[in-house]
Amino acid sequence: MKRIAEGRTAEIFQENHESVIKLYRSGFPKEAIIYEYEITKQVASLGISVPRVNQLVEMEGRVGINFEYIEGKPLLQKMAEHPQELDDFSEVLADMHVTLHRCEVPSDERGKPFRKQKEVLAHNIHQAPQLSTDEKHAILQILEALPNGNRVCHGDFHPDNAMVGEKRWIIDWMTGMIGHPAGDIARTLLLFRYGTLPEAAPSHVKDQLQALRDRMGHVYLNYYLAHSNLQMDEIDSWMLPVAAARLTEWIPEEEKEQLRSVIRERLKLK
Ligand SMILES: Nc1ncnc2c1ncn2[C@@H]1O[C@H](COP(=O)(O)OP(=O)(O)O)[C@@H](O)[C@H]1O
Ligand SMILES: [Mg+2]
CATH class of the missing domain: 3.30.200.20 (Phosphorylase Kinase; domain 1)
Structure with missing residues (x-):
């Protein structure tokens, strides 16, 4: 094979x-x-x-x-092949997310098999070794006050998990759950902002890549906001718990450090 x-x-x-x-x-x-x-x-x-x-x-x-087998390509690959169409592909990504979030989980399916977003986040925040007990407590309280939501959320929505061809498909559902779209978007935005770039890349290449990703994040977010009823402050309120929960994932030290400073800054502002 x-x-x-x-x-x-x-x-x-x-x-x-x-x-x-x-x-x-x-x-x-x-x-x-x-x-x-x-x-x-x-x-x-x-x-x-x-x-x-x-x-x-x-x-x-x-x-x-x-x-x-899907006859298509991940949006990430399309972006790399046609960088001049970056904005269009970022809008396709956002459009796929808007469409996904319109889907409500029927009430008889809200138990199994769907995991619940706030439970998943709380579990991961508890596990994060880089946070003190006080920090965890403060973040968990903020999470607790956020709305539950009854929509299908992907949990790891980014341009390599969105495939396009004659149709569009979302793949890689291991982190799928029921929850609030704002939390799902917060994660995508954090990935654009802090997701790690290839270790070996020279710093000027990393800077260029980061500029492109900032652009994708910007276009993605504007499109999403223009095509839904969500407000930016709703998305923003999920950033802290979503960033804290990501600390338990297999990510490089550099990204963990960046997430920790975002978390500290936001905790200070509370
Ligand atoms: N059903 C499929 N048909 C064609 N290609 C696929 C399919 N599923 C995955 N791929 C390809 O494999 C890549 C990795 O798949 P994914 O499920 O996202 O795995 P991972 O969990 O390792 O990210 C995708 O980005 C896509 O290029
Ligand atoms: Mg994947």
């Missing part, structure tokens, strides 16, 4: 014209893979455009999911 992509957690192999296998690295927690399998099916049943899920598979001791 031909390997067509590689991420931090998995490799993607093309099985044939119709299917791919997303094969997780060995030792990756099986519950998380089963969650991705179940949640992807669930969001498909709500009418969200995702690759069809075929079955769970096991290969050479590794667990994987067999998905429908």
Whole structure:
């Protein structure tokens, strides 16, 4: 089988014209893979455009999911290939997010399998080793006061998880949950602002890339605000808990440091 992509957690192999296998690295927690399998099916049943899920598979001791093969490219790749169309692709990204957030989770499905955004964030904030007990307490109180929301949220929405071709598809649902769109957008904005750039890149290249990402974030946000009823201050109120929760992820020290200073600054302003 031909390997067509590689991420931090998995490799993607093309099985044939119709299917791919997303094969997780060995030792990756099986519950998380089963969650991705179940949640992807669930969001498909709500009418969200995702690759069809075929079955769970096991290969050479590794667990994987067999998905429908998608004839398309991630928006990130489109942006790299056609940088002059960066603004258009950033608007497509925002449009996909607006469309996703229109989808309400029906009340009989609000228990399993959907995880709840505020519970997921609170769990991660509790785990963050870089925060003091007082800091955690203050952030958890702020989180507690935020609205719950009943929309489908992706939890990791960025241009590599949005694919376009004749149609548009959102992929990579392991972090999918029910929640408030403002929290989902706050995460996308934090990724544009602080998500780590390739370690090896020289600093002037990093500066140029950062300028492009700031531009994408700006166009994405303006489009989203213009096409929804959300206000910027609603999104802003999620930045602190979302940044704190990200500290528990596998991200480089440099990004953790930046997130910690954002968190400290915001706590001071409270
Ligand atoms: N169903 C699919 N059809 C075609 N390509 C896919 C499919 N799923 C994933 N890919 C490719 O693999 C990449 C990584 O997939 P993803 O599910 O986002 O894994 P990761 O969790 O490693 O980010 C995508 O950006 C895309 O290029
Ligand atoms: Mg991905």
